Amino acid sequence: MDKKSVERIASLSRLHASEKEIEYYSETLTMILKHFEELGAVSTDGVEPLVTPTQVIPHADHDEVIVVTTPEEIIRNAPEKSGNLFKVPPVVGG
Amino acid sequence: MKFLNHNLTTVRDQFLSGNAKAAEIVAEALERIKKYDKKINSVVTINEKALQEAEALDKKRASGEKLGRLAGVPVLVKDMFCTKGIRTTAASKILENFIPPYSATVVERLEDAGAIVIGKTNCDEFAMGSSNEHSVFGPVQNPWKEGHVPGGSSGGAAAAQAAAFCFGSMGTDTGGSIRQPASLCGLFGIKPTYGRVSRYGTIAYASSLDQAGPLASSTKDAAEILTAISGYDKKDSTSSQEKVPDFAQNISEDISGLTIGMPKEYFGSDLNKEIKETVIKAIEVLKARGAKVKDVSLPHTKYAVPVYYLVATSEASSNLARYDGIRYGRRVPSMDLNELYCKTRAEGFGTEVKKRIMLGTFALSSGYYDAYYKKASQVRHLILKDFMKAFSECDVIMSPVTTSTAFKIGERVKDVISMYYNDIFTTSVNLAGLPGMSIPSGLSQEGLPIGVQVIAPHFQEQRIFNISQVLETSLKLTKRIPDGLQ
Numbered sequence: 001m002d003k004k005s006v007e008r009i010a011s012l013s014r015l016h017a018s019e020k021e022i023e024y025y026s027e028t029l030t031m032i033l034k035h036f037e038e039l040g041a042v043s044t045d046g047v048e049p050l051v052t053p054t055q056v057i058p059h060a061d062h063d064e065v066i067v068v069t070t071p072e073e074i075i076r077n078a079p080e081k082s083g084n085l086f087k088v089p090p091v092v093g094g
Numbered sequence: 095m096k097f098l099n100h101n102l103t104t105v106r107d108q109f110l111s112g113n114a115k116a117a118e119i120v121a122e123a124l125e126r127i128k129k130y131d132k133k134i135n136s137v138v139t140i141n142e143k144a145l146q147e148a149e150a151l152d153k154k155r156a157s158g159e160k161l162g163r164l165a166g167v168p169v170l171v172k173d174m175f176c177t178k179g180i181r182t183t184a185a186s187k188i189l190e191n192f193i194p195p196y197s198a199t200v201v202e203r204l205e206d207a208g209a210i211v212i213g214k215t216n217c218d219e220f221a222m223g224s225s226n227e228h229s230v231f232g233p234v235q236n237p238w239k240e241g242h243v244p245g246g247s248s249g250g251a252a253a254a255q256a257a258a259f260c261f262g263s264m265g266t267d268t269g270g271s272i273r274q275p276a277s278l279c280g281l282f283g284i285k286p287t288y289g290r291v292s293r294y295g296t297i298a299y300a301s302s303l304d305q306a307g308p309l310a311s312s313t314k315d316a317a318e319i320l321t322a323i324s325g326y327d328k329k330d331s332t333s334s335q336e337k338v339p340d341f342a343q344n345i346s347e348d349i350s351g352l353t354i355g356m357p358k359e360y361f362g363s364d365l366n367k368e369i370k371e372t373v374i375k376a377i378e379v380l381k382a383r384g385a386k387v388k389d390v391s392l393p394h395t396k397y398a399v400p401v402y403y404l405v406a407t408s409e410a411s412s413n414l415a416r417y418d419g420i421r422y423g424r425r426v427p428s429m430d431l432n433e434l435y436c437k438t439r440a441e442g443f444g445t446e447v448k449k450r451i452m453l454g455t456f457a458l459s460s461g462y463y464d465a466y467y468k469k470a471s472q473v474r475h476l477i478l479k480d481f482m483k484a485f486s487e488c489d490v491i492m493s494p495v496t497t498s499t500a501f502k503i504g505e506r507v508k509d510v511i512s513m514y515y516n517d518i519f520t521t522s523v524n525l526a527g528l529p530g531m532s533i534p535s536g537l538s539q540e541g542l543p544i545g546v547q548v549i550a551p552h553f554q555e556q557r558i559f560n561i562s563q564v565l566e567t568s569l570k571l572t573k574r575i576p577d578g579l580q
Contacts (some may be wrong), residue, residue, distance in 0.1 A: 049475065051471060
């Protein structure tokens with residue numbers, strides 16, 4: 001994976017990466033993907049992808065409100081807050 | 095040390111019969127942690143209310159209240175389980191001060207059964223690792239040999255149980271993270287069938303693979319814990335409504351007529367000699383007790399590691415998107431929202447986690463999805479079909495758990511490929527959603543534990559416990575405490 005691809009993936013992953021880290025990821029991910037290339041040799045024509053290993057039977061619940069916690073408890077872990085609201089930087093131009 | 099050599103069931107029975115107080119059992123466990131864990135580094139947070147909870151339990155018992163199957167038993171849980179009011183970090187800087195407003199269903203069920211959660215154990219960050227070297231709290235030492243890894247990612251849970259800091263510990267297993275450390279630390283560790291145990295409140299790594307399970311010092315102890323935590327939970331839509339037997343009560347050593355499958359792909363010429371001999375010896379024991387042995391084939395075994403790492407990292411890249419510095423966890427302040435996300439995540443996650451997020455994002459990205467994620471999911475289906483075919487010819491499958499005994503801290507951490515291929519015998523079990531257990535069955539010449547793996551069809555954990563009990567009895571696998579920790 002070249003450095004440009006690593007930069008694109010880091011951006012999609014919302015991860016800031018230094019020049020040194022980009023080099024590390026480029027080298028390591030290239031090596032890992034090279035090892036994983038052997039998958040290409042497996043014939044999978046007509047094979048359905050398996051996304052969950054056991055059969056899950058959907059279960060319907062009554063549409064009712066159950067109080068499990070309070071806004072105060074939820075907001076307690078917020079790194080920045082204003083009252084019972086999460087505080088974020090401006091998201092529209094000022 | 096009054097309770098040191100006891101198992102979970104003996105401690106519970108002493109408590110229930112009034113011969114021991116929960117407060118004294120918990121106090122002894124806490125004392126052991128204080129005395130020995132500075133070196134081992136297996137416990138990252140102590141439940142400061144543990145003694146109070148034990149005293150409350152003593153009062154309940156004295157008043158004749160009916161108590162559960164884990165009554166009075168101190169347990170430790172991996173720091174991947176949310177514990178209401180007790181810091182839960184996933185061994186990551188990004189969650190270093192996170193106090194969950196609720197507990198995982200697993201934790202609630204342990205407590206409902208009368209267990210006392212005395213603390214949280216070290217692990218690889220977000221359960222990503224096979225050696226417990228990727229933790230913000232630093233590496234864990236294997237109690238059996240200083241300077242050696244306990245395995246991972248539930249390394250702290252395994253080390254703490256092996257060091258007799260508790261009478262059962264809880265791990266999570268996404269690609270072998272209960273079985274591998276159980277093997278390296280000489281414990282009974284089971285990953286149940288996918289869906290057997292609720293994942294609610296368990297920090298997600300790869301949702302279609304993650305399962306919680308116990309690490310214990312006997313078959314019956316593991317069975318007691320699994321019975322307590324299993325069963326449908328409406329808070330987890332992937333939890334199964336399958337009936338939960340009383341695994342502990344139902345343990346039977348009658349295995350005559352049972353057919354054990356030996357997959358030839360797991361016994362290649364490059365397999366470590368001591369590990370191979372240990373598995374063969376265990377199979378011989380079972381044969382002597384009336385089991386039959388049959389060669390079976392799991393032809394897609396060699397693809398399990400790449401499939402696992404593509405599926406797991408793809409799911410992780412999505413699961414870990416929630417750590418954005420907005421609602422909880424660490425935040426690196428910025429005037430720009432995107433920059434806040436990128437800097438927070440870059441600073442909060444460790445290298446291994448970032449590497450896996452990047453790999454997963456790549457496997458799901460436009461132009462690569464078909465060749466990587468989709469392809470891996472198709473081969474995953476072939477791996478499941480291999481098992482189904484094998485189980486049409488046998489009742490259980492036996493194999494090694496690990497490629498080696500506990501290795502030195504630092505020995506493999508730079509060699510990514512060799513570290514990933516540590517998981518060769520365990521990942522396929524998660525990909526197929528099957529139950530698998532590591533049973534301590536021998537020691538290497540160096541004196542390091544070796545486990546054997548028993549794999550059963552979906553929801554057939556009882557077969558595994560029965561075999562485990564036969565091995566425990568025949569090989570005289572009594573609880574052993576490492577030298578220097580008695």
